[in-house]
Amino acid sequence: MNWLVLALAGGFVGLDSTSFPQAMISRPLVAATLGGLIFGDPVTGAMLGVILEVLTFVVLPVGAARYPESGTAAAAAAAALVHTGASWADTPLLLMAALFALGWERVAGLTVVLGRKVNERFVADIPAATSAERAVVRAHMLALGFDWLRGAACVLVGALAGSLLLRLFGPLLQLDTNTAGGVIAVAATALAGAGLSLFGGWRERRVTFGIGILCGLLLILAA
Amino acid sequence: MTAVPRTALTSMLLRSFSAQGSWNYRTLIGCGFAFSLLPVLRVIYRDDPTRFDAAVRRHAELFNSHPYVTPLALGAVTVLEGVEDPAVIERFKQGVRGSLGSLGDRLIWAGWRPVCLLAAVLAILLGAAWSVAVIGFLLLYNMGHVFVRVWSLRVGLTYGKRVGERLRSAPVERLQHMLQTAGAFLLGVLLPLIATGRLTHTNLGWPWIAAAAVAGLLGVLYGARVRVPVTFAMAAVVLLGIMIGIGR
Numbered sequence: 001m002n003w004l005v006l007a008l009a010g011g012f013v014g015l016d017s018t019s020f021p022q023a024m025i026s027r028p029l030v031a032a033t034l035g036g037l038i039f040g041d042p043v044t045g046a047m048l049g050v051i052l053e054v055l056t057f058v059v060l061p062v063g064a065a066r067y068p069e070s071g072t073a074a075a076a077a078a079a080a081l082v083h084t085g086a087s088w089a090d091t092p093l094l095l096m097a098a099l100f101a102l103g104w105e106r107v108a109g110l111t112v113v114l115g116r117k118v119n120e121r122f123v124a125d126i127p128a129a130t131s132a133e134r135a136v137v138r139a140h141m142l143a144l145g146f147d148w149l150r151g152a153a154c155v156l157v158g159a160l161a162g163s164l165l166l167r168l169f170g171p172l173l174q175l176d177t178n179t180a181g182g183v184i185a186v187a188a189t190a191l192a193g194a195g196l197s198l199f200g201g202w203r204e205r206r207v208t209f210g211i212g213i214l215c216g217l218l219l220i221l222a223a
Numbered sequence: 224m225t226a227v228p229r230t231a232l233t234s235m236l237l238r239s240f241s242a243q244g245s246w247n248y249r250t251l252i253g254c255g256f257a258f259s260l261l262p263v264l265r266v267i268y269r270d271d272p273t274r275f276d277a278a279v280r281r282h283a284e285l286f287n288s289h290p291y292v293t294p295l296a297l298g299a300v301t302v303l304e305g306v307e308d309p310a311v312i313e314r315f316k317q318g319v320r321g322s323l324g325s326l327g328d329r330l331i332w333a334g335w336r337p338v339c340l341l342a343a344v345l346a347i348l349l350g351a352a353w354s355v356a357v358i359g360f361l362l363l364y365n366m367g368h369v370f371v372r373v374w375s376l377r378v379g380l381t382y383g384k385r386v387g388e389r390l391r392s393a394p395v396e397r398l399q400h401m402l403q404t405a406g407a408f409l410l411g412v413l414l415p416l417i418a419t420g421r422l423t424h425t426n427l428g429w430p431w432i433a434a435a436a437v438a439g440l441l442g443v444l445y446g447a448r449v450r451v452p453v454t455f456a457m458a459a460v461v462l463l464g465i466m467i468g469i470g471r
Contacts, residue, residue: 024336057340132283190438
């Protein structure tokens with residue numbers, strides 16, 4: 001039953017990323033929480049989602065550029081992690097799940113390109129159609145339906161593959177909690193730092209960024 | 224302008240949420256634009272099926288825009304359709320295509336969205352419940368999202384062909400500057416928290432924190448280019464860990 005709900009929800013995550021309604025349900029933070037929630041552990045989903053959000057932060061979906069689809073991959077990875085029985089405190093498995101999501105988002109990104117090519121065929125019928133109105137509605141609905149199916153398939157297949165990989169290789173992974181946490185911290189700090197380019201980069205925003213770092217350090221000292 | 228009932232405009236606005244639904248490499252969002260415009264075109268050409276059909280065909284051709292500001296073009300076309308020559312409408316659409324794309328990219332994708340996300344991530348790292356952070360993010364972000372769509376439609380309907388002038392006088396640059404400043408500050412606050420292991424609730428030693436600081440600096444210097452090497456480095460560590468496990 002959970003897998004069916006995951007597929008249904010996955011379809012909406014896939015739709016949300018480009019097609020409808022772009023309400024950011026497809027952000028890794030939200031999608032991973034959803035994936036975890038469906039298998040009964042939203043906290044683990046959210047924790048993986050926060051990591052993936054930072055690792056994905058710098059990716060901008062601009063125009064016709066090809067980009068990895070992080071939402072469906074995050075939902076799949078979170079569902080897989082929770083399905084294996086791991087929790088957010090299981091840092092080595094959290095690292096493996098995050099890495100799986102970074103790989104799966106590339107596969108999901110390829111399906112986006114495929115979907116766009118399929119849409120080309122749908123809209124190709126419009127010029128020759130007897131009724132342009134009917135042809136436009138038909139092409140648009142078919143495209144939305146296809147994208148929903150694509151999203152559902154990405155999340156479902158991703159969650160199954162992720163679950164299999166985590167079960168197979170998870171017990172073999174020889175990393176202690178501290179090392180796995182350190183790897184995540186180093187990777188996430190690099191990509192969070194890269195995010196400054198979204199806001200104008202070092203030259204433009206160094207003062208505000210520096211004040212932010214000081215505030216962050218104060219928060220750590222105060223804790 | 225033909226009087227268009229509020230219901231048709233509302234229907235157009237709601238349809239605009241799916242304007243990118245049939246995105247393709249041939250007409251980009253052209254089909255979605257025509258789909259969104261249908262309720263209005265039905266009103267404007269209710270007595271002339273031939274012109275209605277021709278208008279739908281015209282609008283299904285190549286067009287692109289940021290999805291959130293598509294209602295601006297839809298609103299302007301509502302004003303122009305049935306009044307102006309189709310060639311003028313086509314020129315107008317060609318003229319606004321680039322600027323609507325860049326406006327949304329600058330204000331939403333590189334402004335509002337990352338700021339809201341950083342606030343949500345920061346809230347979780349500072350101990351907020353996942354439900355508060357996730358639902359709070361969705362509410363806050365979508366308040367801005369829906370506002371932009373409604374504002375765009377109003378501007379399009381009010382200014383028609385002259386939307387370009389309105390956009391030039393709108394405080395876009397100032398708003399972008401404010402969002403970028405807020406984003407850089409929030410990112411700065413987050414960085415030490417991430418570098419010290421807050422993402423995984425791990426108490427990291429100084430060597431890890433120092434490595435994270437260097438990685439953060441490289442990220443600042445090289446931007447998005449660090450993403451692929453970082454992924455490969457993570458994969459290398461995990462593979463090594465698995466190989467050690469297999470060897471035992």
